[in-house]
Amino acid sequence: MGLARKCQISLSDTKYYHCVSRCVRRAFLCGEDKLTGKSYEHRRGWVEERLLFLAQVFCIDVCAYAVMSNHTHIVLYVDDKKAQRLGDRAILLRWHKLFKGTLLSHKYLNGEALDEGQRFFLSKDIKEYRNRLSSISWFMRVLNEHIARRANKEDKCTGHFWEGRFKSQALLDDAALMACMAYVDLNPIRAKMARTPEQSEHTSIKKRCEAATLGKQPKQLARFVGSPRKHMPKGLPFELKSYLELVELTGKCIRADKRGHIESYQALILQRLNIQAENWLKLTTQFERVFHGAVGKAHSLDMYCERAQHKRRSSIKSSKTLLT
Secondary structure, eight states: OOOOHHHHOOTTTOSEEEEEEEBOSSSOSSSBOTTTOOBOTHHHHHHHHHHHHHHHHSSEEEEEEEEOSSEEEEEEEEOHHHHHHSOHHHHHHHHHTTSOOOHHHHHHHTTOOOOHHHHHHHHHHHHHHHHHTTOHHHHHHHHHHHHHHHHHHHHTOOSOOBOSSOEEEEBOSHHHHHHHHHHHHTHHHHTTSOSSGGGOTTBHHHHHHHHHTTTOOOTTBOOBOOSOOSSOOSSBSSOHHHHHHHHHHHHHHHSTTOOOOOOGGGOHHHHHTTOOHHHHHHHHHHHHHHOOSSBOOHHHHHHHHHHHTOSSOTTHHHHHHHOO
């Protein structure tokens, strides 16, 4: 039996999470059905468009994503502090981009006077919306429901489109975060959907590569802000250039027609995180196989399980072997 969502997501331990949603029907989420010859490739654009739109509405940043033939991978950062900083009006404006809202919320935004009782009930609604806008469960719900409705309408059918629950993994430290992001970014290469990261359609790595050619970072994705330091700004704790080079090199190593290894002089980021090159290749090709539940170095996993009162430390052996 899977853990309750509230037991899997603990913002006091980490704000980074890897989420996976899988299609429940034989009909593909995307790609081409070899039995019927029908292409569903256009649905990849649906997912990417909706995902990046939600990143602008929710107080949740998208760090990495890959839209595959029958599942999606997303790495998210929950910015709950931002949700608390936003004013009531800002919260309602964001919520109305997704839902109709209430009579009271519309009256408030239109500048109409509210009596004491109406203000009380509106305050309760705003508090609930504020929490939902920093909730991974609500983020994934709004994403998956939208895609399911469009797909069912196109297929002229009803019923479940996704599996009942999306899978979520807590990423407890920088090593787990970087390994998971690279695993997600390289999904299309492992599936032989693309030959290089910059050719991987509907992925975060392609969007980052396109922006990097212009000397920029994509506005819709979490920013790389460099190596950890005392006064750390919000963002991914890696150098963008180093990460892109590492993903490119790893992609070359794991291609079916290539047998290679990561040269030590090209893996400075691995040295900083104390990940051996041979372990890196396993992490970026078998992340979901070797880790079940929260991911991090052994001491991070120990502290997480103690605070969450988990009796079992899932994948502790893999943590000690691959991330230490």
